[in-house]
Amino acid sequence: MKTFKMIMLLVLAAGLQQCSYSQQNPAADKKTKMDSTKTNNPYYSKADSAEVNVPDAEWQKILPKDVYYVARQKGTERPGTSAFEHSKEIGTYYCAVCGNALFKSDTKFESGCGWPSFYEPISKASIIYTPDNTHGMRRTEVQCGKCKSHLGHVFDDGPPPTGLRYCINGVILDFEKAKDAAKKYDKE
DSSP states (O other), rough: HHHHHHHHHHHHHHHHSOOOSSSSSOOOOOOOOOHHHHHHHHHHOOSSOOOOOOHHHHHHHHHHHHHHHHHHHHHOOOTTOOOTOOOOOOOOEEEETTTTTTEEGGGGGOOSSSSSSEEEEOOGGEEEEEEEEEGOOEEEEEETTTTEEHHHHHOOOOOOTTTTEEEEGGGGGGEEHHHHHHHHHHHH
């Protein structure tokens, strides 16, 4: 019986190391995350790359509860709940909080961890790396380079060419299809 308990503890610890996962998850708003984030958020802009410094109290007023929980409280959405996890659409992933370009879809891959995974950010400036020693683990947290929102973590078990796996909470992502972006620019 002791051996079984020890094995179960090791399995649990290994799972937590792969991607952080919290049982806490506030009820999501009925509005869609992307629509409410964009329409109620004066700091959301895909065109402006200036750093955004907004107090958490202001973010709490603007952002849907699930986005605020992950972005500002460093929460984690439940694994397997993101529509982006298995998406194969071509386009760009942005920070749902501020509109910062984060990842191109051609760097996305199926990791099996329960969250959308990418092997490379759009640019060095799009991501900030910070040590995360919570939950008794040593990990590297990734934050948005524009608004410093928590995105997820990066691990060194990804595919070539980088060998990295950016394990990102889908609720913190906004997506624009490549053809939608082209249509928008054709009209301008």
